[in-house]
Amino acid sequence: MxxxxxxxxxxxxxxxxxxxxxxxxxxxxxxxxxxxxxxxxxxxxxxxxxxxxxxxxxxxxxxxxxxxxxxxxxxxxxxxxxxxxxxxxxxxxxxxxxxxxxxxxxxxxxxxxxxxxxxxxxxxxxxxxxxxxxxxxxxxxxxxxxxxxxxxxxxxxxxxxxxxxxxxxxxxxxxxxxxxxFDAERFKLSSKPNYLLERYGLKPNQPVILTVTRLSSDDGYKGYDQIIQALPEIKHYIPDVHYILAGKGDDQPRIEQLIAQLNLQDSVTLTGFVPDRELCDHYNLCDVFAMPSKKEGFGIVYLEALACGKPVLGGNKDGAIDALCHGELGALVNPDDVEEISQILIEILQGVYPNSLMYQPEALRQKVIDTFxxxxxxxxxxxxxxxxxxxxxxx
Incomplete structure (x- = not known):
């Protein structure tokens, strides 16, 4: 040029x-x-x-x-x-x-x-x-x-x-x-932190889905609504699954109402603000990081979760396509299809999703470092x- x-x-x-x-x-x-x-x-x-x-x-x-x-x-x-x-x-x-x-x-x-x-x-x-x-x-x-x-x-x-x-x-x-x-020195592989298991009342082997985002009424495109709506179907196959939604914002009262309507109070934790020093631990607490957004420019949270060796699910209508390398590093779903979201999360948690890299934490971490x-x-x-x-x- x-x-x-x-x-x-x-x-x-x-x-x-x-x-x-x-x-x-x-x-x-x-x-x-x-x-x-x-x-x-x-x-x-x-x-x-x-x-x-x-x-x-x-x-x-x-x-x-x-x-x-x-x-x-x-x-x-x-x-x-x-x-x-x-x-x-x-x-x-x-x-x-x-x-x-x-x-x-x-x-x-x-x-x-x-x-x-x-x-x-x-x-x-x-x-x-x-x-x-x-x-x-x-x-x-x-x-x-x-x-x-x-x-x-x-x-x-x-x-x-x-x-x-x-x-x-x-x-x-x-x-x-x-x-x-992203900062590869901050986000590393680790076992599930005991202090977070105790804080959220979780068992060490309990399957955990995590989303980290702002709970803003302006950011309804992040996809946490769809995950909550998908939980009843997921629980049918994985009864003890738990969803942790980390973040704060003015959308929290509406989310709490949705959780109550679906009778999911025992299956969802809204953490509120998570300080930076605990962010890596939250990634390591989960078994899959999920944010099926549809207006994300890219999404650094996908990279941070991948650096912790976690399977990741994102939407197929925004910059998550780049973050997950068109599906090479994670699962891409229609962010408007609750049934597809529930089905893919079930497959990931059951260990049968057809992408072996997602179940190789060290290799997944190295791949995201090499790429991003x-x-x-x-x-x-x-x-x-x-x-x-x-x-x-x-x-």
Whole structure:
């Protein structure tokens, strides 16, 4: 892909990269974790590069993260509402005009129209990271213009890439993949933790289905409703099966009502918030991780569960297709078909699902590390940035 050349003012001849991020630290979601991984990879690949990080929602950063002398953070989160947006936008434009970076990377498509206008004025090339529903069925003419004028679009999954190509008639050559990664040092194989067995009143050999997600009324597409509805059928074949739904959110009262309607109070545990230090233990507590979602951009939770050697079930209508490598690493089901979900979960728990890799914990863990580990993520990102900056780490 050809790099757009432009003249920098003499006062701004140092190579620099501008990163425009929604937030990184004060709220932890899939986008925030992904962008922290991007930042970490850049810090290791290009330790001498001048990097400006403009953060819309955070007020500050943790003292123990990203302390490179070449990193300059600008936070807008201390301002309320409209003033925050104004402060953030003003700094995007002002700093780009003053510093003339080699490249601008938009961490969300909402920022892309500003990058597009700056590109028209200054020639500064830019890229856009796209995730899932943020990039599906785009109607905004300015976002569409920004997509066409971007030097590159980085998608976290082939599913989102393919939707963009089909919906916006974009050239496949414009969109590059940078799949989600995960921390393989945090998520490892282990036996079922005794303290969680005691906490949830479970027996060591009791079959456990696990979902880890936000219980948000805006995230009803995650598929936990379908698992709860599938439980009566699953219990017919596996009477002592237990479903653990880990997470918190405003959807919990509705879920509790559904559990009561199906008389599943003894078969379902809503854990509420699970701290990071207990997350790996929860994966190791289960016998299958299931999240038959249908609007997931990718789903880092699938990778974390696989790294703990657990069989995984995901939906076949979203980015889970990428996370599970089109079924190589796990089971893909129609997320709207409760009968299929129950049948596949029964097969997995009975050990008869026709994918032997799902029952080889060590091999499953190694496969997900080889495919989605941080080293692979870093090498892929280095290739994407190669037209603008030369990475110092071996690729």
């Amino acid at each position: 050809q790099t757009i050349n432009f003249e920098k003012p003499k006062s701004a001849m140092t190579d620099s990269l501008h990163l425009w991020f929604p937030n990184l630290f004060e709220f932890k979601g899939g986008i925030q974790v992904y962008l922290q991984d991007v930042l970490q990879a850049i810090q290791e690949l290009l330790p001498n590069l001048s990097v400006s990080i403009l953060d819309n929602l955070d007020r500050n950063k943790p003292v123990d993260k990203f302390n490179s002398n070449n990193y300059l953070f600008t936070f807008s989160g201390s301002f309320p509402g409209f003033l925050r947006t104004l402060h953030f936008t003003f700094n995007l434009i002002l700093k780009a005009l003053i510093h003339r970076p080699n490249f601008i990377l938009c961490g969300h498509i909402n920022f892309a129209p500003i990058a597009f206008l700056l590109h028209r004025i200054t020639g500064i090339p830019y890229g856009i990271i796209v995730y899932g529903i943020d990039a599906w069925e785009i109607k905004s003419i300015w976002k569409i213009k920004a997509l066409y004028a971007a030097e590159k679009i980085i998608s976290i999954s082939s599913y989102t890439r393919d939707r963009l190509i089909n919906e916006q008639n974009l050239s496949p050559d414009k969109i590059e993949l940078l799949p989600v990664t 580990g941080f080293d692979r993520f870093q090498k892929t990102l280095a290739n994407h940035l190669d037209g603008h900056f030369k990475a110092t780490k071996n690729k």
